Amino acid sequence: MSGKSNSGRRGFTLLEVIIATMIVGMLALTLHRFLAAHLSAVQTATEVGDEREALQAIVRLVEAQLRELPPRQELALEGRAFRFHGLPSDEITWRCMAGAGVLTSAAPGEYRATLAVQPVSERSTETELGLRRQPVETKDANGMHFDRGGEAGKYNWLPLIRPLAALEVQYFDADLNVWVNAWTEPNRRPVLVKMRLWKRAGDAPVEAVLAVPSGHLKG
16 A cells, blocks of 8 residues: 555656756746846936936036027127038037036136037047136136146136037028028127037937027117
């Protein structure tokens, strides 16, 4: 009786254990790959979101400066078109006092702040977006460290986003009813400014069209 009962309780063979272990391992590997791909996608989406938010912050900075331009002031806004390695590397310059426009509250006098794209260093091909800050009056240069340029053209450089591949700025001339690539009119303002920023050359740009309230005023 006891012998017959013991023969009915058959254990797993070594082959069955190996097969079961392989199945469990394959399931665990599949689950690991799925989770890794999901986490990587979430991380990439978060990084892209953070990058675009940083570019949007630049747009908001320029928008605030355009909104605060005084009604009548010579050379309050300038824009020049450049290219670097075949990509737009435009510059837009505004005049302002210490504050958000130059990203410091400790600057005496009035400044020319230029949003520009330029190489990280003289020998680098990587470019970054930053603020080029120069005092309108040389007597206001005290206390600010000028680390770029030379002689009378020395300026303070404040890096903002690195890397940044390209910046394109256009200006709507209400008198001509066209978009232009540069703005050099000393006594007039555009009514609109269009900005496009590329974090990397192959990325979709962040785009914005910004109003210039003082551009509607006639001198």
